[in-house]
Amino acid sequence: xxxxxxxxxxxxxxxxxxxxxxxxxxxxxxxxxxxxxxxxxxxxxxxxxxxxxxxxxxxxxxxxxxxxxxxxxxxxxxxxxxxxxxxxxxxxxxxxxxxxxxxxxxxxxxxxxxxxxxxxxxxxxxxxxxxxxxxxxxxxxxxxxxxxxxxxxxxxxxxxxxxxxxxxxxxxxxxxxxxxxxxxxxxxxxxxxxxxxxxxxxxxxxxxxxxxxxxxxxxxxxxxxxxxxxxxxxxxxxxxxxxxxxxxxxxxxxxxxxxxxxxxxxxxxxxxxxxxxxxxxxxxxxxxxxxxxxxxxxxxxxxxxxxxxxxxxxxxxxxxxxxxxxxxxxxxxxxxxxxxxxxxxx
Amino acid sequence: xxxxxxxxxxxxxxxxxxxxxxxxxxxxxxxxxxxxxxxxxxxxxxxxxxxxxxxxxxxxxxxxxxxxxxxxxxxxxxx
Numbered sequence: 001x002x003x004x005x006x007x008x009x010x011x012x013x014x015x016x017x018x019x020x021x022x023x024x025x026x027x028x029x030x031x032x033x034x035x036x037x038x039x040x041x042x043x044x045x046x047x048x049x050x051x052x053x054x055x056x057x058x059x060x061x062x063x064x065x066x067x068x069x070x071x072x073x074x075x076x077x078x079x080x081x082x083x084x085x086x087x088x089x090x091x092x093x094x095x096x097x098x099x100x101x102x103x104x105x106x107x108x109x110x111x112x113x114x115x116x117x118x119x120x121x122x123x124x125x126x127x128x129x130x131x132x133x134x135x136x137x138x139x140x141x142x143x144x145x146x147x148x149x150x151x152x153x154x155x156x157x158x159x160x161x162x163x164x165x166x167x168x169x170x171x172x173x174x175x176x177x178x179x180x181x182x183x184x185x186x187x188x189x190x191x192x193x194x195x196x197x198x199x200x201x202x203x204x205x206x207x208x209x210x211x212x213x214x215x216x217x218x219x220x221x222x223x224x225x226x227x228x229x230x231x232x233x234x235x236x237x238x239x240x241x242x243x244x245x246x247x248x249x250x251x252x253x254x255x256x257x258x259x260x261x262x263x264x265x266x267x268x269x270x271x272x273x274x275x276x277x278x279x280x281x282x283x284x285x286x287x288x289x290x291x292x293x294x295x296x297x298x299x300x301x302x303x304x305x306x307x308x309x310x311x312x313x314x315x316x317x318x319x320x321x322x323x324x325x326x327x328x329x330x331x332x333x334x335x336x337x338x339x340x341x342x343x344x345x346x
Numbered sequence: 347x348x349x350x351x352x353x354x355x356x357x358x359x360x361x362x363x364x365x366x367x368x369x370x371x372x373x374x375x376x377x378x379x380x381x382x383x384x385x386x387x388x389x390x391x392x393x394x395x396x397x398x399x400x401x402x403x404x405x406x407x408x409x410x411x412x413x414x415x416x417x418x419x420x421x422x423x424x425x
Binding site: 142 | 348352354357361363375378379
């Protein structure tokens with residue numbers, strides 16, 4: 001009996017398996033679509049239908065229709081966003097990392113090779129001359145402190161989630177990134193004001209001339225022992241000035257475009273602004289690293305100019321001899337000289 | 347040192363002024379992009395009101411029915 005049941009079950013299963021394709025055949029016949037998109041008549045009914053490739057020939061993005069006031073939400077596909085994302089996530093960290101670490105390595109190598117640039121003592125050593133007045137130093141430090149905060153908070157946009165978040169966790173990083181964003185957006189304003197003030201203060205002393213060319217040809221005193229002639233600012237300092245003026249303006253304009261979204265540019269324009277902002281920002285940081293180096297560790301006596309405002313007269317004579325002559329020629333009592341140790345007018 | 351301290355204080359003060367200026371110029375998305383027919387985000391002030399519990403409230407419902415409706419929220423199945 002048991003064998004009979006087993007035999008019967010096997011027959012039923014075999015019959016079902018054989019009959020199944022036949023049972024579904026009418027349903028398949030109702031669907032004219034084949035695997036390759038051809039129907040039984042040998043034509044392709046979707047060949048002329050609207051597709052993604054066709055739509056991109058009409059415009060650079062695919063949009064729909066929405067009834068809410070925010071028309072931007074009608075954007076469906078926007079290929080430039082993918083290009084922007086690829087730059088933002090893969091190229092930018094490498095450019096930023098190599099640029100900044102490369103400059104730090106180059107400055108370290110230069111310091112190892114050249115050491116600290118010193119000034120020979122003369123009979124004028126110990127006397128002071130006013131290099132930058134209080135308002136000039138105020139403008140410099142306001143811009144500088146803002147720049148440091150803007151740089152760190154800007155780098156956090158690129159490297160924060162890669163370097164800091166694994167160390168402190170997502171919650172702490174979220175709070176940090178939020179405050180970094182606030183500082184970036186709000187301290188941008190005193191930074192822009194500081195750049196405008198500095199340009200107004202020092203523009204007349206930073207017009208390039210023939211003395212700068214001679215200074216460059218002589219290596220600026222970096223390569224040899226002597227110091228070429230220079231006025232109030234040498235060619236290197238003029239380069240820093242024009243870098244700050246140009247990059248500062250570019251960072252300000254592109255930053256404002258992102259700070260007031262969709263005011264003057266659309267989403268594509270803002271992505272372009274972000275690319276420009278990030279690349280110039282990295283170049284700006286790289287350039288200012290060199291400025292900080294030469295103003296502190298790289299050259300003895302240079303920091304005093306922005307620290308107390310007064311520099312050693314021997315240092316000033318060595319690095320800015322034409323400026324010293326001009327200052328001392330202004331008046332015999334020397335308003336640019338400190339009262340305690342006035343340098344003699346020439 | 348005085349110039350540096352004054353610069354830091356000025357930077358912070360200008361930053362705070364910028365914060366107030368920018369904040370006063372901003373509106374939330376649910377305010378900027380809302381119409382009489384749509385609400386974007388802002389839970390609690392959508393079209394059905396903050397006390398909606400998912401049950402229908404017919405016009406001829408009695409006070410007892412309304413009291414039932416104000417009870418525990420239902421969880422309608424989504425198709």
